[in-house]
Amino acid sequence: MTINQQTGLYGVLGFPLTHTLSPVMHNAALTALGLNDVYLALETKDITAAMTGVRALGIKGLSVTIPYKSEVIPLLDEVDSLATNIGAVNTIVNREGRLLGYNTDAWGALAALEEVISIGHRTRCLVIGAGGAARAVGFALQTKGAGVIIVNRSPDKGQALARDLNCDFLPWAEEDRAEAEVIIQTTPVGMYPDIDNCPVPESVLRPGLTVMDIIYNPWETKLLGLAKSRGCRVINGLPMFIHQGGAQLRLWTDLEPPLALMRATVEAALGVGRH
Numbered sequence: 001m002t003i004n005q006q007t008g009l010y011g012v013l014g015f016p017l018t019h020t021l022s023p024v025m026h027n028a029a030l031t032a033l034g035l036n037d038v039y040l041a042l043e044t045k046d047i048t049a050a051m052t053g054v055r056a057l058g059i060k061g062l063s064v065t066i067p068y069k070s071e072v073i074p075l076l077d078e079v080d081s082l083a084t085n086i087g088a089v090n091t092i093v094n095r096e097g098r099l100l101g102y103n104t105d106a107w108g109a110l111a112a113l114e115e116v117i118s119i120g121h122r123t124r125c126l127v128i129g130a131g132g133a134a135r136a137v138g139f140a141l142q143t144k145g146a147g148v149i150i151v152n153r154s155p156d157k158g159q160a161l162a163r164d165l166n167c168d169f170l171p172w173a174e175e176d177r178a179e180a181e182v183i184i185q186t187t188p189v190g191m192y193p194d195i196d197n198c199p200v201p202e203s204v205l206r207p208g209l210t211v212m213d214i215i216y217n218p219w220e221t222k223l224l225g226l227a228k229s230r231g232c233r234v235i236n237g238l239p240m241f242i243h244q245g246g247a248q249l250r251l252w253t254d255l256e257p258p259l260a261l262m263r264a265t266v267e268a269a270l271g272v273g274r275h
């Protein structure tokens with residue numbers, strides 16, 4: 001691609017951004033769509049100053065990641081109702097100077113699950129965790145009428161999310177009482193370098209269960225390895241990452257994202273198939 005005076009700018013705001021795969025994914029997509037735009041890692045320790053810069057420079061759209069997904073909300077002109085309920089924004093669209101906030105993690109998680117299982121009324125889904133990702137997953141599942149049950153290490157945070165979702169809460173390590181058809185693991189337990197830990201007791205993993213771990217480093221977490229060996233259907237964190245990115249591109253450009261190319265690009269960056 002050629003960078004010239006008309007090149008538009010997108011980026012990701014967060015700290016730290018050392019391992020982010022968003023630039024590699026979005027630049028591949030923007031190029032494939034024939035757009036004269038680039039996407040950069042915009043690491044910042046000051047989100048308020050960064051947002052002043054976004055307005056001053058006319059940055060066209062942003063991803064927002066840890067630790068700013070909640071902090072950015074009061075700095076926006078408008079936030080859609082799903083992101084407001086979740087309490088986190090991971091996508092900003094600059095519409096003629098007005099900054100609009102959305103949460104595409106929710107749609108990403110749902111689209112990833114629906115690649116292998118149809119989520120409908122009464123699908124019993126156990127969500128492990130009660131942080132930002134769990135909130136996005138919980139609200140997304142409820143848009144489909146699924147039955148959600150929350151398990152979290154800190155009961156107060158887990159109960160608060162269960163209250164917001166008007167759903168059940170189970171204490172940590174009591175997951176087997178949920179009798180779920182789907183488990184969605186949203187904590188960092190099992191993520192590199194903590195690769196020998198599994199946040200779910202093995203006894204919960206029975207054949208026919210669908211288990212999604214939203215971590216994708218390592219490619220197969222301890223949880224997913226155990227789940228596979230016990231006859232569960234497994235999904236790692238990559239499909240969610242690709243679909244949340246695809247939803248961002250749709251919001252920014254109104255174009256259909258090249259999902260297969262985005263997935264292949266990120267897999268290549270992660271070295272999938274080389275190990």
Ligand code: NAP
Nearest residue numbers: 129130131132133134153154157186187188214237240241
């Ligand atoms: P967060 O808001 O900090 O929440 C973390 C959650 O994990 C909390 O519920 C916390 O429980 C729990 N937790 C943390 N350490 C734990 C431990 N040692 N044992 C048990 N529970 C523990 O983080 P987040 O934004 O939800 O992100 C969580 C993970 O999802 C990250 O690894 C992130 O990279 C990943 N993620 C992936 C995607 C994707 O597209 N695949 C998208 C978003 C996020 P307490 O309440 O007890 O502290």
